[in-house]
Amino acid sequence: MRDSVLSIPPFNRLWRALSVSSFGDWLGLLASTALAQQLAGDDYAKANFAIAGVFIVRLIPAVLLGPLAGVLADRFDRRKLMVVTDLMRFSLYLSIPIVGNYFWLYTATLLAETVTLFWSPAKEATVPNLVPRNKLESANQVQLLAAYGTAPLAAIVFSLLALFNSALSGILNWEDSTAADIALYINAFTFLYAAYVVYTLREIPSRSASSEHESSILQSLSTGWRFVGESSIVRGLIIGMIGAFIAAGAVIGLARTFVDDLKAGEAAYGILFGSVFTGLALGITLGPKALAQFSRRRIFGASLTVAGSFLILLSLIQNLVLAILITLILGFFSGISWVTGFTMLGLEVDDQLRGRIFAFIQSLIRVVLILVLAISPLVAAAIGRHTYDVFEVTLTYNGAAFTMLFAGIIATAVGAISYKKMKDRPGISFLADVRSALRGDLGASVNMVTPGLFIAFEGGEGSGKSTQSKLLQEWLENEGIQVVLTREPGGTPLGQGLRSILLSKETGHISPRAEALLYAADRAHHVYSVIQPNLDRGHVVITDRYSDSSIAYQGAGRILSSEEVARISRWATNALTPHLTIILDQAPDIGLARIEDGDRLESEAIDFHERVRDEYSILAGADPDRYLVLDATLDVNELEARVQERVKPLLEARNIGRGL
């Protein structure tokens, strides 16, 4: 895919120019913050503000002028506009180190960003001219790669510049050039290169036909919230993203002083910056694959919480090597929540609203970032430097570390809240989810969206499942609820045939794997033709035995691996899991005593049935939210009452049979 879009020569050239100039831009960002700090000298508060200022001037133009620039940009010849704006950025960045004072650092950055606002829409409008429609998607992908993939590279180069700074300025005869200065020069020249490339790109048509314009930030903020609507998922997601950006903003704004507080220099700053981006990139590319089994809604909140905790950890440690490692992990989990967040937004939000919701979030993110970048140095400076003596070790914590600690706490809390808000399968505990994800169970956590209610009865032989499932059915029917009572094996005509093969003693020995597959075949057809269709109609489906029978009998009983059997069942059922599984538990000898002429399985030795019973309690123990274990020796009516008590809230939650 990627290769194919890059094999279009004009796009390829544009893309290379974009990569080079965004590499330069990252380098320039690192250099500007470093320069801001150098200019502040030894003043801690001043350094914090100076650095925050760099980020603020980079964001302000987009907030204030974004939509306007878009409209204006459409009136010019695109190619000329891009060339001119690139030349302007070249001279602005070149001038920053030459002038070398605060005023010009901010003014030039502000101007360069303003110019960028005109350049971006021209570039956006150009891409569809160079690339056929069906390749736009991959064109976007490679552009993202150019925009963000160059960040770690820039960080590495910046670190190297810092390390070899003295040697370099010796060779080049630049007397007191710092790494920051050199980086700014490089940045300037990347824009010159881009200007040249675009100048030679004759394929770019002069005028745009596009009439789509961004709405203003305030507009999209005010209308956006309405579109977020009632969905608690989208709200959870947005709260989560704000939390993530509060944390990210604090880290971005304070990283420079934080590194300085660790007594580490420019090179360390570059490495730290690079490790965040490497972590992010790893999280974005590997995370979704590694966690494919895991519910997305849960990944989002959970990974945000983990990232927040690592930020707390980062603020507490005082060792550079550890800090780099922690930043890498921090970036990894942030990357995961970032992709899952955006993927989910795409999935949860209706097609027509998607654009507006995305615009709303983009605006929200910018505003949040500016606020955080402006506020966090204030907090950091107000806190100042503090020294503590712990066990004869003197620890110095500075405002930056404290502020990062707060940000970490906020991110952790927000992650936990959005996790709660988005819990998609309230019945299934988080640990059970993690466990099955780690086991690689197929589809362990596929979201179960069905209006119906699915209840399974499980237990050993003669435990009274059939009696209790009938009683539950009668109770529900009396309440006027549509109920289907079914069983395994044999809930379908095909299943009847399988049942007689499986249970008849005449069948003789069946190999354990074959037996497991026959039960799975019965179940697959059962789900397909009876259970799922009835759930989709909003009915209550009660089944006498389901997947757990296979896990207990074929897994633990026959000594296959329980995990393997569970996996086959998940595949067979398309991961359809009961909302509630009721286990009627009793010692096997009691139940077996009730049976006179046992079938093929009932005739198994007593320790087979012991293993079955043990497996049931393991399953229930792993996921208490989703299981109700009852002592089968209790009175029938007592059992019936306990079952009803547990089922009632599940019905209410689904609005089945209102007014129970």
Ligand code: TYD
């Ligand atoms: P059944 O006569 O329905 O027994 P019960 O009344 O105890 O439910 O027979 C089902 C038998 O099949 C039972 O011995 C358990 C066994 N079984 C499995 O071994 N694996 C399975 O997946 C299922 C559904 C049942």
